[in-house]
Amino acid sequence: SRPGMTHSAILGRRLNHSVINLGFSGNGRMEIELAELLAQIPARLYSIDCLPNMGPQMVAERAAPFVRRLRELRPDTPILLVEDRINTNAHVNPGRAAHHAGNRRALRTAYETLLDEGVEHLHYLRGAELLGDDYEAAVDGSHPTDLGFMRMADAFEPVIREALRPFAPDDTPNAVVPSAAQLDWHRLRYYAFVHFNMNTFTGIEWGHGDESPQTFAPTEFDARQWCRIFKEAGMKAVILTAKHHDGFCLWPSAETEHDVENSPWKNGRGDVLRELSEACTEYGLKFGVYLSPWDRNHPLYGTGDPYNQAFARQLTEVLTQYGPVFEVWFDGANGEGPNGKKQEYDWDLFHATVYRHQPDAIIFSDSGPGCRWVGNERGFAGETNWNTLNAADYFPGTPRYRELTEGNRGGTHWIPGEADVSIRPGWYYRASEDDRVKSIDDLLAIWYGSVGRGANLLLNIPVDPRGIVHENDAARLLEFGDTLRAMFAEDLAQRPGVASAATQDNPQWFGNVFDDDLDTYWIAGENQRFIVRFDPPVIVDHIALQEAIQLGQRVAAFRVESEGVEIARGTTIGANRLLSFEAVKTRRLEVIFEDSDGTPTLAGLQLYNVPSEVELVAGETEFLDAQMIEIRARNDRYAQVHYTLDGSEPNLNAPLATQPITLSKSCTLRARAYDQGRA
Numbered sequence: 001s002r003p004g005m006t007h008s009a010i011l012g013r014r015l016n017h018s019v020i021n022l023g024f025s026g027n028g029r030m031e032i033e034l035a036e037l038l039a040q041i042p043a044r045l046y047s048i049d050c051l052p053n054m055g056p057q058m059v060a061e062r063a064a065p066f067v068r069r070l071r072e073l074r075p076d077t078p079i080l081l082v083e084d085r086i087n088t089n090a091h092v093n094p095g096r097a098a099h100h101a102g103n104r105r106a107l108r109t110a111y112e113t114l115l116d117e118g119v120e121h122l123h124y125l126r127g128a129e130l131l132g133d134d135y136e137a138a139v140d141g142s143h144p145t146d147l148g149f150m151r152m153a154d155a156f157e158p159v160i161r162e163a164l165r166p167f168a169p170d171d172t173p174n175a176v177v178p179s180a181a182q183l184d185w186h187r188l189r190y191y192a193f194v195h196f197n198m199n200t201f202t203g204i205e206w207g208h209g210d211e212s213p214q215t216f217a218p219t220e221f222d223a224r225q226w227c228r229i230f231k232e233a234g235m236k237a238v239i240l241t242a243k244h245h246d247g248f249c250l251w252p253s254a255e256t257e258h259d260v261e262n263s264p265w266k267n268g269r270g271d272v273l274r275e276l277s278e279a280c281t282e283y284g285l286k287f288g289v290y291l292s293p294w295d296r297n298h299p300l301y302g303t304g305d306p307y308n309q310a311f312a313r314q315l316t317e318v319l320t321q322y323g324p325v326f327e328v329w330f331d332g333a334n335g336e337g338p339n340g341k342k343q344e345y346d347w348d349l350f351h352a353t354v355y356r357h358q359p360d361a362i363i364f365s366d367s368g369p370g371c372r373w374v375g376n377e378r379g380f381a382g383e384t385n386w387n388t389l390n391a392a393d394y395f396p397g398t399p400r401y402r403e404l405t406e407g408n409r410g411g412t413h414w415i416p417g418e419a420d421v422s423i424r425p426g427w428y429y430r431a432s433e434d435d436r437v438k439s440i441d442d443l444l445a446i447w448y449g450s451v452g453r454g455a456n457l458l459l460n461i462p463v464d465p466r467g468i469v470h471e472n473d474a475a476r477l478l479e480f481g482d483t484l485r486a487m488f489a490e491d492l493a494q495r496p497g498v499a500s501a502a503t504q505d506n507p508q509w510f511g512n513v514f515d516d517d518l519d520t521y522w523i524a525g526e527n528q529r530f531i532v533r534f535d536p537p538v539i540v541d542h543i544a545l546q547e548a549i550q551l552g553q554r555v556a557a558f559r560v561e562s563e564g565v566e567i568a569r570g571t572t573i574g575a576n577r578l579l580s581f582e583a584v585k586t587r588r589l590e591v592i593f594e595d596s597d598g599t600p601t602l603a604g605l606q607l608y609n610v611p612s613e614v615e616l617v618a619g620e621t622e623f624l625d626a627q628m629i630e631i632r633a634r635n636d637r638y639a640q641v642h643y644t645l646d647g648s649e650p651n652l653n654a655p656l657a658t659q660p661i662t663l664s665k666s667c668t669l670r671a672r673a674y675d676q677g678r679a
Contacts, residue, residue: 005146005149005150006021006149007144007149007150007152007153007156008020008021010149010150010153011153011156011157011160014153014157015157015160015161015508018507018508020041020043029054029058029062030048030054030058030059030062030063030065030066031062031066032065032066032069034066035066035067035069035070035073036069036073038070039069039070039073039074043077044077044078044164044167044508045077045078045079045080045160045163045164046070046074046077046078046079046080047079047080047082047156047160048066048067048079048080048081048082049082049084054103055099055102055103056099056102056103056105056106057106059103059106059107059110060106060109060110063081063106063107063110063111064110064113064114067079067081067110067114067119067122068114068119071119071122076121076167077121078121078122078123078163078164078167079121079122079123080123080124080125080159080160080163081107081110081111081122081123081124081125082124082125082127082130082156083103083104083107083108083124083125083126083127083130084100084103084104084127100127104126104127108124111124121163121166123159123162123163125155125156125159130151130152130155131144131148131151131152136148137151169506169523169524169525169599170523170599171521171523171551171599171601172551173550173551173552174551174552174553174554174597174598175552176388176411176412176413176414176552177414177549177550177551177552178387178414178416178549178550179414180360181360181361181362181370182362182370182371182414182416183549183550184360185326185327185362185370185371185416185456186416186456186549186575187518187575188236188237188286188326188456189236189451189456189457189576190234190235190236190451190456190457190459191230191235191236191237191238191239191285191286191288191456191457191458191459192226192230192235192237192238192239192458192459192460192461193239193290193420193422193458193459193460193461194226194238194239194240194241194460194461194462194463195241195244195422195427195428195429195460195461195462195463196240196241196250196272196428196429196462196463196467197216197241197243197244197246197248197250197428198211198215198216198244198246198248199244199246199428200428200429200462200463200464200465201215201216201217201465202215203428203430204428205426205427205428206244206245206246207244207245207246207247207248207296208246208296209245209246209247209258209295209296209297209337209338210296210297210338211246211248213248213257213258213259213260213262213263214262214263214264215263216248216260216263216264216265217263217264217265217465218265218465218466218467219465219466219467220466220467220468221265221270221272221275221466221467221468222467222468223272223275223276223278223279224279224282224283225468225469226238226276226279226461226463226468226469227276227279227280227282227283227285228283229469229474229477229478230283230285230461230477231283231284231285232478232481233477233478233480233481234481234484234485235285235459236285236286237280237285237286237287237288237326237327238276238280238285238286238287238288239288239289239290239327239329239458240272240273240276240288240289240290241290241292242272242273242289242290242291242318243290243291243292243295243314244290244292245292245294245295245296245331245333245335246258246295246296246297247295247296247297247298247301248297249314250271250272250273251271251272251273251274251317251318251321252271253314253317254313254317255298255310255313255314255317256297256298256314258297258298260272273289273318273321273322274321274322277322277323281323286324286326286327287322287323287324287325287326288325288326288327288328288329289318289319289325289327289328289329290329290331291311291314291315291318291328291329291330292330292331292333293311293330293331293334293343293345293350294331294333294334294335294337294343295307295311295337296335296336296337296338297337297338298310298337298338299338299339301337301338301339301341301343302336302337302339302340302341302342302343303341303343304343304344305346307343308343308345308346308349308350309349311350312346312349312350312353315328315350315353315354315357316353316357319353319354319357319358319361320357324358324360325358325361326360326361326362327361327362327363327364327370327371328354328358328361328362328363328364329364330350330363330364330365330396331365331396332365332366332373332396332397332398333397334396334397345396347365347395347396351363351369364418365396366394366395366396366397366398366401366404367389367391367394367395367396367398367415368389368391368413368415369391369413369415370415371415371416371417371418371456372389372394372404372407372415372416372417372418373401373404373417373418373420374404374405374417374418374419374420374450374455375401375402375403375404375405376405377420377421377422378421378446379419379420379421379446379449379450379457379459380405380419380446380449380450380453381405381406381417381419381449381450381453381454381455382405382406382407382453383453383570383571384406384556384571384572385405385406385407385417385453385454385455385572385574386406386407386408386409386411386553386572386574387407387414387415387416387417387454387549387553387574387575388407388408388409388410388411388412388413388414388415388553389404389407389408389411389412389413389415390408390411390412390413391411391412391413391415392412393408404417405417409556409597410597416454416455416456416574416575417454417455417456418455418456418458419446419449419450419455419456419457419458420458420460421446421450421457421458421459421460422459422460422462423437423438423443423459423460423461423462423473423476423477424436424437424438424460424462424473426462427460427462428462429462429463429464429465429470430462431464434470434472435472437472437473437476438476440476440479440480440483443459443476443480444480444483446459447484448578448580451576451578452576452577452578452579453572453574453576453577453578454572454573454574454575454576454577461473461477486611487542487608487610487611488542488606488608488610490608490609491606491607491608492534492538492540492607492608492609493514493532493605493606493607494514495534495538497534497535497536498514498532498533498534499532499533499534499535500531500532500533501531501532501533501588503527503531504527504530504531505523505524505525505526505527505528505529505530506522506523506524506525509521509522509523510522512603513530513602513603513604513605514604514605516604517603518546518548518603518604519550519603520603521548521551521601521602521603522601522602522603523548523599523600523601524593524599524600524601528592528593528594528600529590529591529592529593530590530591530602530605531588531589531590532588532589532590532605532607533587533588534586534587534588534589535587537585537586537587538585538586538607538609539583539584539585539586539609539638539675540583540584540586540589540607540608540609541580541581541582541583541584541608541609541610542578542579542580542581542607542608542609542610543560543568543578543579543581543589543591543605543606543607543608544576544577544578544579544604544605544606544607544608545573545576545577545591545602545604545605546573546575546576546577546602546603546604546605547573547574547575547600547601547602547603548601548602548603549574549575549603551598551601552597552598553572553573553574553597554596554597554598554599554600554601555572555573555574555593555595555596555600556571556572556594556595556596556597557569557570557571557593557594557595557596558570558571558573558591558592558593558594558600559591559592559594560579560581560589560590560591560592561589561590561592562584562586562588562589563586563587563588565584567581567582567584568580568581580610582637583609583612583637583638583639585638589607591605609675611673611675611678612633612639612673612675613633613673614631614632614633614641614671614672614673615631615632615633616629616630616631616669616671617629617630617631617632618630626662626663626664627662627663628660628661628662628663629660629661629662629663629669630660631643631657631661631669631671632657633673638675639673639674639675640656640673640674640675641656641657641671641672641673641674642654642655642656642657642671642672642674643655643657643661643669643670643671643672644669644670644671645663645667645668645669646667646668647668647670648670649670649672650670650671650672651672652674657671
């Protein structure tokens with residue numbers, strides 16, 4: 001047969017199991033010693049083929065004792081007895097056909113005897129179901145062709161699945177699980193929030209609604225520039241403030257005169273939403289909108305249903321003219337309108353309008369229903385972060401917003417957290433903040449506190465009055481994207497030599513954790529741990545975990561051990577959990593589940609050795625006499641630090657900092673850490 005076309009190889013692919021075919025070249029004839037040998041292999045099922053070399057008398061004498069001994073040693077493992085296959089010899093050699101028939105009768109008798117004795121988990125496959133009854137499945141009457149092997153796999157597969165069914169882990173979903181749209185949303189992880197509107201030109205955060213549309217006048221508007229930068233930075237989507245509290249609309253709206261149609265931009269023929277949605281399509285980004293129901297300009301605001309209907313019509317305009325909308329963002333702000341009145345929002349109407357026109361859109365608010373605020377604008381979800389929420393306890397503008405940081409364990413609805421934060425102190429652009437763009441360290445802390453805790457990160461970029469992303473923000477975004485790519489460039493769990501352990505729960509699903517497919521998963525068993533072995537050993541300082549959240553969020557507490565020593569600990573996992581720790585060199589890592597709502601699952605596990613930062617320890621940076629300097633890698637005792645004193649770039653040929661060095665004259669010291677040859 002061609003490689004990969006034996007029935008065992010085909011079954012391995014179909015069943016997602018390792019299928020081992022042990023052949024004894026005519027010498028293995030159901031000896032008791034062979035049963036004892038097989039029992040040493042921790043299989044989930046033993047399939048015993050009775051081939052013609054035994055003969056009916058030997059099958060009658062040995063089959064039942066063989067199975068009894070194997071069952072004694074492996075009391076709970078299913079055993080499948082397989083008749084020798086009927087093949088084309090039955091048509092050309094009557095004597096051999098009679099021999100086969102005798103074997104099958106003897107095996108069937110042994111099987112029925114064992115069933116009468118009460119032997120459990122015993123299964124049977126008839127030979128007539130293996131090759132079929134024609135001349136195309138075997139080349140010489142006994143050796144299968146590709147077609148023959150496929151027929152054998154077709155016959156084996158349902159019997160094996162049925163035999164394993166009672167032993168399969170329970171993968172029944174929890175009562176509360178994400179929708180298909182929410183699953184897609186979780187996998188975005190990181191996208192842009194763009195605050196660009198009337199406030200960009202007035203310099204205030206919340207407009208009053210009395211601004212003239214003539215104030216909106218970008219001079220270099222370029223949505224393609226936005227999207228190019230966002231794409232290069234690693235973002236997956238954009239959400240734009242299509243209408244903020246001042247009521248100015250970035251599209252020509254039939255519901256108001258306070259819009260771009262009455263601005264000088266493009267002589268009133270511009271449409272920010274159209275240009276952005278087209279740029280998103282060009283750069284492969286998803287498109288989302290923020291619409292504030294608070295409208296400090298609209299004359300109907302505060303009148304009840306008339307205004308709610310007008311706002312629903314504005315939603316309809318936005319949701320029907322610009323293609324797919326992945327998220328609709330509702331702010332909970334509710335102040336007075338131009339008539340001094342407040343409005344009671346009809347959230348049921350607003351939600352119904354969204355779902356009527358964009359059924360897969362995720363609706364954001366303090367209480368969802370698609371995703372929720374995390375209770376702060378610093379970009380941090382809770383150390384414990386549940387994707388479930390008791391929806392009836394919260395509403396947009398809820399005073400209990402601090403509870404949204406962690407969500408509710410066992411909550412009634414799947415409403416995951418979205419962490420919003422601005423790259424600058426303010427949400428809208430101010431020239432006075434050009435030098436206050438968040439540092440890489442600031443952004444990394446936010447990444448660990450949001451994406452690293454299972455929330456999505458919505459990072460605000462305040463587009464400037466020209467209508468483009470300011471140079472400082474663009475540079476920092478691209479630098480942050482490069483930093484993330486460098487930190488997580490190599491997943492060490494994908495290296496050759498990664499394997500399961502003999503004591504692994506449900507090893508047949510081990511590979512699902514490393515297949516880069518979050519739709520496949522591993523389920524824990526009685527040991528409540530996932531074990532990874534490495535040969536050769538690896539140096540790691542980060543672990544990322546993902547649950548199979550399509551079955552619900554379950555893990556409430558876990559720890560990570562390296563060769564029996566705890567190196568990290570966490571509470572929830574959810575869509576993603578990223579933990580850092582001091583670098584360890586290990587041959588064995590274990591994720592041990594300590595508390596969960598249901599059987600723990602893993603859909604993904606990644607391991608990293610993040611490039612080390614160099615730390616300089618010196619008494620003074622300015623000195624008259626000789627000064628002793630220590631150069632070392634922070635939190636990584638395995639990294640090697642190379643340095644130069646002439647300002648040149650330190651490479652692997654530069655001196656190695658193995659001990660403190662003494663400086664006796666002025667110099668330009670540069671140092672770089674290397675992990676296994678990687679800077």
